[in-house]
Amino acid sequence: MEQQNIREHNGVTFSVEEAAAWLLELDRRTKSSQNGRNSIDELASAIFNKVDKVNGKALSTNDFSNEERELLLSFKKSLEEQIINDGGNYDGLEITKGMVIFTNENQQAIINGITGGIKRFTIVNRSTNFLTRINSNADNLEPDALPIELPSGMAQVGIKGFAHFKLSESLNKYEMVNGLGIPYAPEHLGITEKQAIIVKPDGSTEVMELDEVEIYKNAQATPMTKADLNNEFGDKSEGFEVVCPLINSIYKKRSDSTNSNWDKILTETIS
Known part of the structure; x- marks a missing residue:
């Protein structure tokens, strides 16, 4: 087709040079500074692959990674309470909250193993009649239950106040890391009036006979x-x-x- 020298648009006649300058200016003003955004096909592709806005999020909001989300949920659980009203033997106590509160008055609560997969938890004893007893490395646990490792080779411990526990993935056990209000180690129960519990320099305890004078x-x-x-x-x-x-x-x-x-x-x- 032979190009005409003069064209008309909306009642105004433009020369070829004027029309070319007008299109060049339009292109300059509307052209994207990003590559891949200056043709119909490129714009269509960009629109097709766009990310929809999620309610409650700004467009610049970053999502948590799985590890960060798990850490946040773990912290949330650590602030929640799980109340246990009954005593008895627990060969696989399912713990779902970070604060496990015992209020049992019917009988002593004896904990041998833990299920639920929680990373950290605290046991709080509010019973007025019983200590919460923890057995170390107990046998005959329920399926999927993990044993508890007590410090200093202790076989048992009685909790009057509270104690903190954490999951050791290397040992595949829960460890008691600290506590307050643990008045005795039950393995020393039954000592006579002629015996005494001493604390050795390494922090462990031992029963010794008292000499009469x-x-x-x-x-x-x-x-x-x-x-x-x-x-x-x-x-x-x-x-x-x-x-x-x-x-x-x-x-x-x-x-x-x-x-x-x-x-x-x-x-x-x-x-």
Whole structure:
């Protein structure tokens, strides 16, 4: 087709040069600075692949990664409470919240294993009659239940206040990391009045026998010989005393030997 020299548009006649300049100016003003946005096909492709706006989000809002979302949900769970009103043996206690509160008054709650997959949780004991008992590395757990690892090789612990636990993925166990209001270790229950629990330098505990330092023989009416004393008290330590009020005498052991010499101290009754 032969191009005309003069064209008309809306009653105005433009020369070819004027029309070309007008189109060039229009192109300059409407051209996108981004590559791939300056043809009908390119614009159609961009529109087809656009991302729809989601209600509640600005167009520049970034989504959480799966790890960040899991961390946020874990923190939310840590602030929520799970109330347990009944005691008994729990071989696979399902924990779904971060704060597990025991209010049981019917019987003691004994926890052997945990299910639910929560990463961290806190046990709070509000029972007025029972401690919440935790058994370490218990056997015969429910399917999918994980055992609990207590510190310092303790077999059991009784919680009066609270204790924090975390999941150790390397051990595939829950570990007690700290606590407050743990008045005793139940494995030491049953100790006699002649025993005591001591704390060793490494922080572990041990039951030790208490040595008697003296004994009263209120019915002893005759003097005691070295043989008498060693036959009855030969296993006692140096310094052990036998007090005999009827004969105004105190016998004091000189050594740890089972055939020790003894000192006799005469006493006077003051009335």
